[in-house]
Amino acid sequence: MKLDSRDHTLLRLLQADSRMSNADLAEQVGMSASACWRRVRALEEAGIITHYGAVVDPKAAGLRFQAIVHVQLARHSEADLEAFIRAVSVRAEVVECYATTGQSDYQMRVLCRDIDAYNAFLEGFLFRLPAVASAQTNVVLREIKANRGVTP
Structure with missing residues (x-):
């Protein structure tokens, strides 16, 4: 899959906040919500997005x-x-x-x-x-x- 500038923006935004709603994501990228959803789905199916998760501060979690x-x-x-x-x-x-x-x-x-x-x-x-x-x-x-x- 060849990535374009919108894909790069989607990846940057999702890495910063994977809980961002599709509507907010679409607005920031300048796409319709349905087109944005399809693009994110294509990134997942291509294996570029492998999973979603939370970033945990080790020290705050007691791992000093x-x-x-x-x-x-x-x-x-x-x-x-x-x-x-x-x-x-x-x-x-x-x-x-x-x-x-x-x-x-x-x-x-x-x-x-x-x-x-x-x-x-x-x-x-x-x-x-x-x-x-x-x-x-x-x-x-x-x-x-x-x-x-x-x-x-």
């Missing part, structure tokens, strides 16, 4: 510890990789995980209540995964810019 964890695996067999990915995918503490190039195999952003909860995450979960060789933690001191949307 944030870290970037660099994980190196000892084994890279298909079974070990699948087991690692399955295990990490279901952990609430892991809010993002990326397979990367460089010294680490994976980069994870982890949120916990405090340092004790993070230590329990490491000792009770991460270090018990058979494929994990090591993990280096970088504690987030201050958030400078968080992803609040994509500009195609």
Whole structure:
């Protein structure tokens, strides 16, 4: 699907406020409500809009510890990789995980209540995964810019 300027505007507005009514969205984009609804539906069907949700402030939700964890695996067999990915995918503490190039195999952003909860995450979960060789933690001191949307 080729995106035009109206699509870009729709995406920007929906990323800023996914609860915006179709009528308000249509007015801001300069389209009829029915045309706007069809366009948003086309963006969803094309897989450009994958879901809608709320942005939660971690600190306000009681998650005051944030870290970037660099994980190196000892084994890279298909079974070990699948087991690692399955295990990490279901952990609430892991809010993002990326397979990367460089010294680490994976980069994870982890949120916990405090340092004790993070230590329990490491000792009770991460270090018990058979494929994990090591993990280096970088504690987030201050958030400078968080992803609040994509500009195609």
